[in-house]
Amino acid sequence: MFDSFKKKFTGDNDEPAGTTTKPDISREKSAELFAKAKTYFPGGVNSPVRAFKSVHGTPLFIEKGDGSHIWDADGNEFIDYCGSWGPLILGHNNGKVREKVISVMQNGMSFGAPTALENELAELILKNNKYIQKLRFVSSGTEAVMSAIRLARGYTKRDKILKFEGCYHGHTDSLLVKAGSGLVTFGETSSAGVPKSFADETIVIPLNDEQALEQAFANFKDQIAAVIIEPIPANNGLLLQEKEFLKFLRIICAQNGTLLIFDEVISGFRVGFEGAAGHYQIKPDIITYGKIIGGGLPVGCYGASAEIMGHISPDGGVYQAGTLSGNPVAMAAGIAQLTELLRMGFYRELNNKTQEFTEAIQRFATARNYKFKVFTIGSIFWFAFTDKEAIRSADDIDPASMDKFKKLHRELLNRGIYFGPSGYEVGFISAAHTKIDLEKTKRAIFDSLELVFSNK
Numbered sequence: 026m027f028d029s030f031k032k033k034f035t036g037d038n039d040e041p042a043g044t045t046t047k048p049d050i051s052r053e054k055s056a057e058l059f060a061k062a063k064t065y066f067p068g069g070v071n072s073p074v075r076a077f078k079s080v081h082g083t084p085l086f087i088e089k090g091d092g093s094h095i096w097d098a099d100g101n102e103f104i105d106y107c108g109s110w111g112p113l114i115l116g117h118n119n120g121k122v123r124e125k126v127i128s129v130m131q132n133g134m135s136f137g138a139p140t141a142l143e144n145e146l147a148e149l150i151l152k153n154n155k156y157i158q159k160l161r162f163v164s165s166g167t168e169a170v171m172s173a174i175r176l177a178r179g180y181t182k183r184d185k186i187l188k189f190e191g192c193y194h195g196h197t198d199s200l201l202v203k204a205g206s207g208l209v210t211f212g213e214t215s216s217a218g219v220p221k222s223f224a225d226e227t228i229v230i231p232l233n234d235e236q237a238l239e240q241a242f243a244n245f246k247d248q249i250a251a252v253i254i255e256p257i258p259a260n261n262g263l264l265l266q267e268k269e270f271l272k273f274l275r276i277i278c279a280q281n282g283t284l285l286i287f288d289e290v291i292s293g294f295r296v297g298f299e300g301a302a303g304h305y306q307i308k309p310d311i312i313t314y315g316k317i318i319g320g321g322l323p324v325g326c327y328g329a330s331a332e333i334m335g336h337i338s339p340d341g342g343v344y345q346a347g348t349l350s351g352n353p354v355a356m357a358a359g360i361a362q363l364t365e366l367l368r369m370g371f372y373r374e375l376n377n378k379t380q381e382f383t384e385a386i387q388r389f390a391t392a393r394n395y396k397f398k399v400f401t402i403g404s405i406f407w408f409a410f411t412d413k414e415a416i417r418s419a420d421d422i423d424p425a426s427m428d429k430f431k432k433l434h435r436e437l438l439n440r441g442i443y444f445g446p447s448g449y450e451v452g453f454i455s456a457a458h459t460k461i462d463l464e465k466t467k468r469a470i471f472d473s474l475e476l477v478f479s480n481k
């Protein structure tokens with residue numbers, strides 16, 4: 026009776042007993058909350074990956090966060106490497122962000138009229154980013170991408186867009202499309218509810234493949250409005266691209282009158298204040314931001330040259346609006362967070378810290394001949410159970426290797442380390458992670474890897 030009840034709400038993701046050397050953390054309260062949540066929300070969650078479908082056990086319900094640490098409903102404490110999926114580059118509950126938000130909130134939450142705070146955040150960004158001249162604030166990454174696509178179509182008066190397999194751009198219809206059969210084809214919808222006619226406007230090709238790009242531009246001459254790419258693809262593992270490929274992409278877009286969109290919702294303000302554009306010194310035509318830009322509150326943004334942005338209403342004919350766009354409380358969080366990022370040496374310190382951490386883990390794994398690679402850039406890292414030197418396209422990931430991640434995830438939770446609940450997700454280091462945190466984490470990772478690679 027109890028067993029079947031447990032099965033019912035943990036799904037089929039239980040490991041057999043005896044594969045862990047530590048007792049599993051107590052999840053009674055989280056499990057209770059999850060059972061309740063399932064009566065309210067599909068799958069018990071408001072965003073699918075949170076449901077812990079691909080790792081052991083029920084999702085943890087988080088009660089609070091402070092710095093690099095989070096606490097769940099059962100009182101378990103973790104060092105967190107998910108960081109709310111990227112926004113929290115300063116860590117949880119940062120004092121400067123919190124104080125600024127509280128002070129702005131004293132004056133009301135939303136007006137639907139312009140406020141000086143929008144100017145302030147825009148100025149912070151534009152003064153320190155040579156790749157865009159004007160921008161528009163929206164309320165999520167998805168919304169930023171959706172608007173950027175419409176802008177590109179309105180600007181070029183073309184309909185088709187090209188995306189890469191292994192890049193995630195939020196859940197806008199025309200981008201919920203995956204590669205069909207054949208190298209250069211229209212995509213197939215990757216979600217029910219997306220009309221086939223939408224997918225017919227989206228071409229999907231593999232990353233890191235110049236030939237496929239050339240073929241696509243030949244097949245659809247003068248029809249492609251935009252190519253959209255995560256210049257640092259970090260939503261399906263970390264599929265680092267060679268700079269040469271991104272340069273080639275820049276050139277072929279320009280030759281074809283196609284706009285290049287860098288979706289920097291995850292890489293923006295993460296690998297440096299100017300994101301991937303600054304890192305690779307490549308100027309796309311439109312950039313989208315999200316995550317870090319809002320300091321943990323819902324903010325997205327898209328930006329381009331003044332000329333391209335002139336096509337957005339009310340200046341131009343491309344319509345885009347939002348009741349809560351530029352919300353003062355959200356702007357306040359963004360202002361406080363980005364101000365910290367502009368501190369001298371901020372990124373150097375954060376990136377060095379990440380490099381030391383990932384190198385130590387790689388050394389450990391290499392010394393033991395584990396099929397295990399740590400890929401990293403800036404303060405993003407990804408563990409891949411592989412012996413490949415590089416993983417640059419979605420096809421290079423072995424789905425069977427995810428079993429090992431599942432084990433690792435459980436071992437790490439039992440040792441007080443919280444990673445996003447899927448082996449396809451990257452980890453983030455924040456400014457709040459201390460030397461002690463990172464030492465503890467390394468030790469936990471070493472112990473866990475030993476278990477994962479032992480012959481059990």
Ligand SMILES: *Cc1c(COP(=O)(O)O)cnc(C)c1O
Nearest residue numbers: 165166167193194195288290291
């Ligand atoms: C997270 C993400 C999105 C979607 O942003 P939401 O705020 O979740 O809508 C889009 N593109 C990239 C590259 C992302 O990482």
